[in-house]
Amino acid sequence: MKYLFFIASVFFVASCSISQTYSTTNKKAIKLFEDALQAPNLTIDPVRRTPNFRAGIDLAEKALEKDPRFVEAHLLAAEYYENYREFDQAIKHYEVALGINPNHSSTGSTYFYLGNAQFLVGNYNGALKNMEIYVANRNANPQMLREANTIMNKADFAIQSMANPSKFNPVNVGPGINTKDPEYFPTITVDGKTILFTRRLKDPNAMMGMQEDFYVSKSKDGKTWETAVPMPGNINTSNNEGAPTISADGRSLIFVACSDETGKDYGPGREGRGSCDLFYTKRLGTKWLDPVNLPGRVNTFSWESQPSLSADGKTLYFVRRVSKPGELPNSDIFVSQLQEDGTWGVAKPLPNTINTPYLEESVLIHPDGKTLYFASQGHVGLGGSDLFVSRMDKNGNWGKAVNLGYPINTQYDENSLMVSPTGEIAFFASDREGGYGDLDIYYFELPESLRPTRTVYFDGTVYDATNRLPLAGKFELLDIETGEQVIVSEADKVTGQFMVSLPVNREYALNVTYPGYLFFSQNFNMTLADNQDAFHMDVPLVPINEEIPVSLNNVFFDLAKATLRPESHVELNKLVDFLVKNPALKIEIGGHTDTRGDDKANLILSQDRANSVVQYLISKGIDAKRLTAKGYGETKTKISDADIADLTSEKEKEAAHQQNRRTEYKIIK
Structure with missing residues (x-):
């Protein structure tokens, strides 16, 4: 919906340029108003590097000084204020315009824009009231009518959600991470002791006057964070980098790097495919290797960003900018699978339980592999971008997106959710009041109903x-x-x-x-x-050249029997593979029992179990001449009966007996 304001402004400017009939006859006011129409395109906003709507605001306000009842000037000022997200100012001008002439628009569009602005500042009752007036207008624009119904649904949800708030006490992670600059897109290692995040810095030489890098901070207790430092120079460059996702072991990093104004330069030694791409680097010891464009078919000529890597390293979720016929440009969440050759396969968009015609971003796949968190402007929410969760069912399908509710979500933008491996604590970025400036990173206790495995x-x-x-x-x-x-x-x-x-x-x-x-x-x-x-x-x-026995700890037998259980086959197949790769080796399979039971029976059982393993290996093509089976019974225990007797609990004693009951293999020279 953020694009709607700009388009409305374009239409408003065009209509006013064509029509010479105004609600005022004051020539000075009209001259200032017409100058305000043109002002944004005559100069560039020095901060945002975009059309200078601030210059247009100044001229529109001067026109209103000449005639405070100049309806068109109020509407233009409101539209321009919305481009700076100064919705309170926009609301004031919309309300004044409607107070002067409630019927100044045959389509009732001002009621729509007023209701939308009210929704975005959290005045949900006001939004409902004005949207109801708009949808009752027979001349309402069909596209805006759909938007109005969507906003009404969201306002209804917001009112209900605020009436049933969840326990929520967000804590700013502190000055070690947060500054006056925006911080967002946190990712944390599975031990909870290292956090990486994106910081946007002012840079007069960069596009839009801002430049993104990512930073790293460490913590001993997961609560107090050291002063963040930028990632090494072979990762951060004068271009934009950020939105990192780190592998579970902390040694692989996928992040976003963007081109400069030329669309070609992604940083020293880097090659991109278009706009922003995903790049990959790996840590050896303490050194990060030079990043490379993510191999495979994820990156395109479009904008790829905000990756999230699954705990097993085989599935990558990310955000791609999309432009569908008849729809405004937005972003969707995509997924790609790691191929056998180490490259990433063709990315596919997630289903409409996740993606909408509006903006989806800030995706996180939790380490449980079944719980997806993301931000969206399209699902029913409280305004701006809200945070949602979806869970994968046993068939691999993503369920309905669930809003995290109030007060986790507000009328402001919430995104960048990062849920800890335990699922108890979540980090997120918010521009809520009381922070260090702009977007800050916070943490809070996640309600149990929203937690992953x-x-x-x-x-x-x-x-x-x-x-x-x-x-x-x-x-x-x-x-x-x-x-x-x-x-x-x-x-x-x-x-x-x-x-x-x-x-x-x-x-x-x-x-x-x-x-x-x-x-x-x-x-x-x-x-x-x-x-x-x-x-x-x-x-x-x-x-291999050592005659040291190695336990086959994943070989299992039925109780008091020599029958191999099916779950043993995985490990024994590993042993088959090992013997195939080392054809000159001969091995002994040794069977062992604990000291409980009859000595002779234990010896027979251990021999029978060793024989069962040897027979399985032979059935898989291993030459019998390379294999020896020997049962040791209880003669070679790892833990003595005396040591077991000294253990304090029955659980510890049983675990010790289990170590004595084992199947081993060793090299025979």
Whole structure:
């Protein structure tokens, strides 16, 4: 709807230029008014680098000094004030014009513009009243009539929403991040200790006199933030950069970079495809590599911006400017999938449960992968851009957009929502009163009904088991119950560290591989206390030339039986792949039990289980001559009975027995 004011102004100027009949006969007032009509196109606003409507306002106000009942001058002043979002001033002039002559327009358009301005300042009852007058006019413009009905629906919703407010106590994140300049589009790492955001700075040499860069701030407690510093010079340039999205491990960054006035220069060493493009960079240790245009088919000659990367790194949501036949230019939310070759596939717009004919922006896919937050001017809201949430159903379809309600949303613009991995805290940008200036970043406790599935971060280090040197191991996380591949990634090449975000209350299998090493496996249940937000695991990898047994922690058997359970196949297939890639290796499969039960029975059970694993490997094409099965029974426990007896809880004791019940493999030389 923001475009409607400009178009209305154009029509108003054109109609006044054609018609010489005014509501005044004062020649000086008419001369000033006609000068006001032309003024915006004669000079440029020195701040905004747009037509100088301020000069037109000054002349229109002078015309009104000559004749305060000059209706056309009131209407022109109101239109110009709207271009600066000074709606209170516009309302004053509309009301005066209607007071002078309620019927000055045969279409009743002034009632529409007054109602719209009232809606945008939060006077919802006034907006309803004047829109009702407008829609009753037989000569109402069809397009504006549709707008009027939309505004009436929004005003009704706003009145109901304000009558049932949610608990909301936004807290400014403070001067470490916020300044007199606009700050927005925050993104936060899954450990909650690093935040990146966009800041718009005054720059007389830039288009529109403003220039965007992005900044980073760190926190030890997630509440007090250090003074933000700009990202390195190979990322921030004299052009516009911002709206970053960071991968769950904090090592991959996708952000927006825009061209200069020529439409060709995106910054040193960068190539773009048009307007603003998405760029990609990766961190090795502490150094960010030079960004490159996002590979694949996301960027076009249009404007792409505001990316949001899923926790598994496979799905990218972003905003693209669109222009549909018969509609005003706006932006929609698109989605692209990562291809097997590492490029991004053709982007598709989200369905109309998300996108509308109006503006959608500021998209966020939560780490749970099922909850989407975004800003929209098209869905029913309280004015400006409101924040919404949509949830994906079991069939992968996005549900109806739900307004986050009052007072999270107001008559002002709200956008840039960032929800923490736990779902308890949300960050957003707002130009509400009481900030440091313009848009500031705030945080608040998100109402439970609006929260996503709780996720926590899982981190660790991959290293050589013999010398503890870090390794860039490739790791895969699977949901044991469903077999779904949740995450595939690599540890940092310099530090060996990894960090991912995972939904809680699920059981996971972890597999880690690296050339020249035996693969590592583990399983764990991500059931954490409400105040716990992290799960840590170190991953020691054994070199192939070492005869050190490695546990197959994701191989499972039925109780007291040697029958492999189906969920074991994923891990055993990893072992098959390892043996295929290393055809000269021979291995022993070792079966182990705990000390409970009969010694002889345990020995037989362990041998039978080792045999079951060997038979599975043979069925997958591995030569039987390379395989040995050996049952050890309870003779090689990891944790002794004496140590188990010293444990304080039955849960700890059972976990210790479980470590003794295991299947291992080791290299035979």
